[in-house]
Amino acid sequence: MPLVAAYHRPTDLAEALDLLADPRRVPLAGGTVLNADRVPSHLEAVDLQDLGLDSATTVETADGPRLAVGAMVRLEMLRRLLPDDLIAEAARRELPSGLRTLATVGGTIAVADPDSVLLAALLVSDCTVDTADGSTRSLSDVLSQPGRTLVTGIHCTVGGSGSLHATGRTPMDTPIVAAVGRRVGDRVTVALTGVAPTPVLVDPSDPTGAIEPRSDFRGSAEYRRRLATVLTDRVMEEVS
C-alpha cells in the first residue's frame, strides 16, 4: 500500500478535477497498481468511484456496433459484457479474478503497461478516449502522449473478427509478446505488446519496421522481434 497522506472521495467530476489540480493528488481508480506497493510518498488519493463513470452501453452505428464504456468500468464487467468478443478475452488475460474485479478501464489506460493485452485489444478496436477536458483522442495518441488529464471513458468498435496470439512462459503468463488483430469489413488492424514502451499499432505487413523492443530476463530484443513477426502472421492468417 503506498503511503498516501490523504484520501478524498469526490462526488462529481468538477470536484474531482478541482482536487486533482493539485499535483500532489493522483486519481485512484481500481487501485491494483497504486495501492499495491509500500513506496513512501506524500501523494493524496482521489477516489473516482462516485463519479458515475461506471456505465457501459453498446450503440449501433453505421460502421457497426460501438461500445461506450465509463472509465471506472471494471475489467471483469467488461469481460461479462462482451463474452464473445476479443476484448473479453483480452480483459480476462489482463489480470486474475480477484484483481480484475477491481482494475478499471481508465486505470489500465493511465498505467499504459507495455505488456497490456487489453490495451492492444482496444487499440485494434478503433478506441477513442474521452477526457475530462472535453476532448476525444485516439487511444494510440493517449498512450504515446498521455498528459495529465483525467480519462472519463472510451468508445470502441466491437464485432467483426478478432484474433489474439501470445507467447509467454505459461499459458496465462503476461505475454513476452502478444499480437492482437481485428478485422471489421476489409480493414484489419494489428497491435503488439512487449515491443515498445506501450502497446502499439503496427503495420501488419512489416510489424517490426517501427519497433525497438527492450531486452529483459523474459526475452531479448532479438527474440521479441522474432515473436512480433510470427505472432502477427498468425493473427493475420486467422482474421483473414
Next chain:
Amino acid sequence: MIPISFDLNGRPHTTTCTPHESLREVLRRAGMFSVRFGSDSGETGAAAVLLDGELVSSDVVLAAQADGHHVTTVEAFNTGPDLHPIQAAFVAVGAFQSGYSAGAMVLGTHALLDRSPDPTEAEIRDMLSGILDRETAYVKPVEAVRRAAAMLRGDAPSPFGPLVVPPMTDGANGIDHDATSPPPVGAPAVPRLVPSRDVPDMAVVGRPEIKVDAVRLAKGNPAFTDDIEMRGMLVAKVLRSPHAHARIVAIDDSRARALPGVHAVLHHGNTPRVKYASGGQSWPNPHPHDQVSFDDKVRHVGDRVAVVAAETIDLAEEACRLIDVTYEVLPAVLDEREAMLPGAPVIHDEPDTVEIHDRDRNIVHHITAERGDVDAAIASAEANGHRVFEQTFRVHQVQQCPIEPHISIAWLDEDERMVIRTATQVPFHARRMVAPLLDREIKDIRVIKPRIGGGFGAKQEMLIEDIVGHLAQVTRRPVRLELDRSEEFIASRTRHPQTITYRSVVDADGMLVAQDLYIIGNTGPYGTHGYTVQTVSGLRGLTQYNAPNKRFVCDVVYTNIPVPGAYRGYGAPQAEFALEAHMEDIARELGLDVISFKRRNWLRVGDELNIAPHLGERAAADGELEEYPRVMSSGLEECVAQALREIGWHRREDPAWKAPAERPNIRRGIGFAYCMHGTAIPFLDMGGCSIKLNDDGSFNMLVGATDLGTGADTVLGQIAAEVLGVPLEDIKVYSSDTDMTPFDTGAYASSTTYISGTAAMRAAEAARARIKERAAMLLGVDQPCSIELRDRRAYAPDGRSVSMEEIALDSLHTQDQEQIMGTASYVSPECPPPFGAQVVEVEVDVDTGQVTIVKMAMAVDCGVAINPITASGQVEGGMLQALGYAHCEEYAFDADGRMVNDSFGPYRIYRADEMPQTAVYLVQTMEDSGPFGAKAVAEIPKDGVAPAVRNAILDAVGVAIDELPFTPERVWRAMTS
C-alpha cells in the same frame, strides 16, 4: 484518521482507518482472521473477500474505498457448528492442505455459484485464478467447487475416495498388456489406487478420512501464527542491504531512535556477536557457523543490516529509512563457477568463521565418496569396448513460495521466559539454536508452532526467531515480525543452483559400469543447508541405478546470491534432472529403448543402497560398514506400467500425432523420468509421541511433528486410531509446542509419516496394552492379549465387550486409578525408498519455442498410503511446484546482484487457469519397516517433472536442453542453434 462505515457480514461496521490502510488490515483488526496476508500486491488472493458480492483482493483496496459498501468474509458462513455446503464440499474432497487461503476459496466459490450455478471447469479455474495455491495444484479445489455446485443444486453428494485400479504387473516384472488400452476413467482429483495383496484391509488406515483440522481451516478460524492479538505488541521491520557485498563502515541510528514510537534499533554495534548456522538440523549443526544476528558485513542484497521495533509498521519503516549506513561496496560474485576462480572476491574473510574448506576460493565444503574404482573403469573403458558419456547441466535458483510468509511473534511470559510463536517446520531445533543468540538456556525458551501456511523447506531454518527474541528482550514487549513478499524472495531461503557433470561408462549390453558425478553447489553467502543438500544430490544422483563403480565429488561454494537452503526434495530434484536427462541421452546415443535401458540398470528389491551411508551428517567411513541397507520393497514396475498407459506412451511412435497436420507449428512429445527418493534420515531423524485416554474414551495425542498442510496430524491420528480401535474423530491431535509436546526433529526429509508415525504407532500400542489389561480385568478375562479393540470397544474372545468410555471411567475414577497413557519415540536405522514414474506430455511451438504442458501423470509407490486423499494431494502439489521449477520460475538479477523479479507477477508460479491435466496413481507395496507399511510421499513428486519435460521436448523437437527452466527463448534458441 478517516471514519468509515461498511456492512460487514450483514452487520454495520464503523471504525476509523489511516488514508493508506488496506481493507485487509482493517478486517483483521475487526477480528476477521480468515483474511490473510500473502503479498501487498494482492496477487496471492489469500486476503480475498467479497466486495458487493465480487471477489476482490483486499490487500489492494484502501479501507476508505470500502466505505459504504458490503464486505463479506468467510466468517459470515460460520453461524453455527455446522459447515456451509461450500465449506463442506472443500473438506470432503481434501481441497485444503494448509488452508491458509481457505476463506478466499470458499468466498470465490460462493460468488461464482451465485451467478453460475452449474459452472464449467473453465469458469471454476478462472475464479480460482485469483487465488494462488502452492499446495494442491488446484486439482481438489476444482473438484470441491463442482461438488459444492451440485450440493447447492440439491444433488446428493457421492462419497469421495480412491478409484481402485487393477495391477498391470506381478509387482516385479512387466507383464504383457495392451499398451494402447485407455486408462481408467475418473475425476482428476480422485487418486487411482493400485492395491497390493500384501496389504490387509484396515478400519482407519488407508481410508480417505476427513482431515482432523478441516473445520478450523474451512471456517477460517484463528489458527495461524499471526492470528493472535497481544496488548502492547510492537512491530518489527528489518533494514536490508542494497548491496550484494559490502562492508558496513558506520551506522548512525540516532535519527531512528529519536522517532517517537520507536522502541529499539538493533544492529551489529549493539548486538552480541554469537556465531551460528541457521539450517534447522540436528545437534551439532554442521560447520561452518558463518552467521551472526547482525554483522558488520553484508553478503547479499537483502542481507540484514539492522532492525527496528516500533508501535506501527509505518513507524518501523520510517525508522529504517532514518538509519544512516555507510557502506564500502565490495566486488560481488553470483555464479558458483566464477566464485572458485583466482581473484574472485572472498566472501567470508572474517577470522571467526572457521572450518571453511578453502576460504580464498570460497569453497566451504569439499565432499567425496566412492564405491569401486571409477578412475579405473574410465581408464579401461576403451579397451573393454565400453562407451564413456560426459554431460554438464546447469540448474537454477527458485523459491519455495509458501503463501504464508515467515512470521514470528515473541514475548516474555509471566515467568519472564521467552515465548516465540513462529511459523517454523523445526520448533525444537529453533529453540536450541536461538538460545545462545539470546544468551538464554534452552529451558528458558518456549517455541510454539501454530498452524503453518506452507513451508516446503523454507521454514526449516531458524530464520527470524532470533530477531524477535532480541527485540522482545530489549523492549520487554511482545514483538511481531512478518516478512513481506519481496523479503520472502531475497531474504528467506531458496533452492541451490548447481553445475552438475556426469560421466558414465556403459558396456556393450547397455549396463552401467561406472558413474562419476561432480557437482558445484551454490550455497550463496551462508552455509546453512549447503553441505547436506549437496550430499543428498550426490546420494540421489548415484543411487537409483546400479553401477559397480560410483563416485561423488562436490564443491560447495559461497556466492552473493540470496541464501539457498532446504527446499522440498532437498538436492534430489537437481540431481535427478541431470541423471534422467543423461540416461535418456545415453539410451538415444546407443539406439536403445529408453525404458528398457533404464530398466536394465535400475534398482530392484534386494539391491544395496551402497553409497548413501557414506554421505550426509553421519556419514560412515570407508570400511566401517559390514553390511549395506537394501531395497526391501519396490512398486516401480507397476508404477511405470500405470504411468505409461495413463499418458499414452505408444503415441510417441505415431507421426500423425506428433506433428498434427491441422497445427503445423506444433510438435508433440512425451517424456519419462524414473524417480526414487528416501524416507527420513537413518539414525538421525527422531519423533516422539504421547497419548492419553480421556474420561469419554477419546484420546489426546501430543506430537512434536509439524503439519505444514501436509495432513501429517491426520495421518498420525489415523495410525493411532487404527491401533486403538477408535474412529479418527476420537483422537485429538496437538502439535507442536516445545513445552508441551515430545521432541521431534521436524518436518523434513519425508520423515513425518515414517518416523513420527512409527512413534505414534508405538505410543498407541503402549496405551493399548494397558487398555487391554484394564478391559481384561473388567471382563474377567485371564489373557489381556486376547482382548481385541475395535469400534470404541474392547472385546473378549467370547464376544462380551466393554466400551472405551467404561474403561476410561473405571481407570480414572473407580478402582486402582491411573492415567492410561503411552509414550514412545522412534529413530530409524532404515531409509526405505519410495519409487515413482513421472510422465509428461508437451506441445512445442516450433516457431516461438513456447512449451505447453498438456498433461502430467505420476505413479508413486509410497508403500501403504495412510490416507490416499492427503497422499495424492501431496503428489499433485509436488508436481505443480516441480513444474514451475522446470518451466517458468527463476531468479533474475541485474548486474549488481539485485533480484529484478521479486514478486509473483514476474516470478511466475502456475495459476489454476493454466494448469495441465494431472493424474495420480498410488501403487501399494508393503514396507515392513514403516507404520502399517508406509513410506514417504511428500518429496518424490518433486524429482521427475523437470527431466520428464526435458525429455518430452527432446521427443517433440529433437533438441536436448541441459539448463533449466525451459523458457520460450531458451527452447527457441536451442532449436535454431
